[in-house]
Amino acid sequence: xxxxxxxxxxxxxxxxxxxxxxxxxxxxxxxxxxxxxxxxxxxxxxxxxxxxxxxxxxxxxxxxxxxxxxxxxxxxxxxxxxxxxx
Amino acid sequence: xxxxxxxxxxxxxxxxxxxxxxxxxxxxxxxxxxxxxxxxxxxxxxxxxxxxxxxxxxxxxxxxxxxxxxxxxxxxxxxxxxxxxxxxxxxxxxxxxxxxxxxxxxxxxxxxxxxxxxxxxxxxxxxxxxxxxxxxxxxxxxxxxxxxxxxxxxxxxxxxxxxxxxxxxxxxxxxxxxxxxxxxxxxxxxxxxxxxxxxxxxxxxxxxxxxxxxxxxxxxxxxxxxxxxxxxxxxxxxxxxxxxxxxxxxxxxxxxxxxxxxxxx
Numbered sequence: 001x002x003x004x005x006x007x008x009x010x011x012x013x014x015x016x017x018x019x020x021x022x023x024x025x026x027x028x029x030x031x032x033x034x035x036x037x038x039x040x041x042x043x044x045x046x047x048x049x050x051x052x053x054x055x056x057x058x059x060x061x062x063x064x065x066x067x068x069x070x071x072x073x074x075x076x077x078x079x080x081x082x083x084x085x086x
Numbered sequence: 087x088x089x090x091x092x093x094x095x096x097x098x099x100x101x102x103x104x105x106x107x108x109x110x111x112x113x114x115x116x117x118x119x120x121x122x123x124x125x126x127x128x129x130x131x132x133x134x135x136x137x138x139x140x141x142x143x144x145x146x147x148x149x150x151x152x153x154x155x156x157x158x159x160x161x162x163x164x165x166x167x168x169x170x171x172x173x174x175x176x177x178x179x180x181x182x183x184x185x186x187x188x189x190x191x192x193x194x195x196x197x198x199x200x201x202x203x204x205x206x207x208x209x210x211x212x213x214x215x216x217x218x219x220x221x222x223x224x225x226x227x228x229x230x231x232x233x234x235x236x237x238x239x240x241x242x243x244x245x246x247x248x249x250x251x252x253x254x255x256x257x258x259x260x261x262x263x264x265x266x267x268x269x270x271x272x273x274x275x276x277x278x279x280x281x282x283x284x285x286x287x288x289x290x291x292x293x294x295x296x297x298x299x300x301x302x303x304x305x306x307x308x309x310x311x312x313x314x315x316x317x318x319x320x321x322x323x324x325x326x327x328x329x330x331x332x333x334x335x336x337x338x339x340x341x342x343x344x345x346x347x348x349x350x351x
Contacts, residue, residue: 071215
C-alpha cells in the first residue's frame with residue numbers, strides 16, 4: 001500500500017536537548033566528524049487505495065495540526081513514498 | 087499506633103474526604119477535574135478542591151458533558167502516555183472541545199487551571215501561548231520549588247498578594263517553557279506571567295516563567311503542583327510563608343481557595 005511520509009523537525013532556534021545529548025555521545029564511541037545533531041520525527045501514513053490530491057491534502061492538514069506543534073516544530077516534508085523506497 | 091478520631095482515611099478515594107468547611111458557601115461551588123488515560127494527579131486535585139472547601143466533580147475526557155461545573159482543573163500526569171508530544175492528543179478529546187469553548191468567553195468565561203501536563207494540554211489547545219519542551223538538563227526533576235506570584239489578579243491567584251512567594255512541589259521532564267520573543271514580550275507587558283521561578287531556574291524556561299494566563303485571566307497554567315501542597319503532613323518540608331513542620335507546607339491551597347471565592351463572590 002502506498003505511504004505518505006511526514007517529517008517534523010524542531011525549529012532551528014529551539015534548543016534540541018535530545019539532539020544535544022546524542023551529539024555528546026558520538027565522540028564517546030569514537031565518531032568525531034560531526035558538529036551537531038538535531039533529532040526530528042518521521043511519520044508514515046499508509047493509504048488504502050490511491051494517493052489522490054485530497055488524501056495528500058489530508059496528510060498536510062494532519063501534519064500541520066496534530067503531527068507538529070508550530071510553536072516548536074517545522075513540517076519539513078509531506079511526500080508520497082515511491083514503491084520499494086524506504 | 088493511630089489515635090486519630092478522624093472518621094475518614096487521610097489517603098484514599100475521593101468520596102471520604104471531608105471538607106474543612108461544611109457550612110461554607112464555597113461548598114456550592116463545583117470544580118470539575120478531568121481524567122485522561124494516563125492522568126496521575128486527578129485524585130490529588132479533587133482532594134485539593136475539597137480541602138479548600140469546594141465540591142469536586144470527576145469529569146471523563148471522552149464525555150461531551152461538563153456537568154454544569156463552575157470551573158475546571160486539568161491535572162498532571164502523562165495523558166496518552168505523552169505520545170507524539172505532551173498534551174498533543176488530549177487536546178482533541180471530546181471534553182476539551184467543550185472546555186475550550188467555555189473558557190474562551192472573556193471575563194465571565196469558565197475558569198480553567200492546567201497543572202503540569204494540564205499546562206501542556208492548554209498550550210496544545212491554544213488556550214495558552216507557547217509550548218513545553220524537554221528540560222534543558224534532560225533529567226526528570228522532582229523537588230520543592232520556590233515561586234513568586236507575579237499576578238494576583240487572575241481567577242486562580244487572588245488569595246495571594248502580588249510578589250508573594252510560595253513553595254510547592256515540581257516534578258516533570260518536559261517543563262521548559264518556550265515561546266518566541268514577541269509572545270514573551272506580550273505576556274510580560276500584559277501581566278500574564280503569573281508565576282516565576284525563584285532561587286534558580288529548574289529547567290531552562292524562558293525568562294524563568296513557571297506559569298502564565300490568558301488575556302482574560304480565567305485560564306492559568308503552571309508547571310509545579312499546588313495540589314501537592316494543600317494539607318499539613320502531606321506537603322513540602324518548607325514554606326515561603328513561615329516555618330512549617332516536616333511535610334507541613336500548604337502554600338498551594340491559595341490556588342484553590344482563590345477560584346472558589348471568586349465564583350462565590
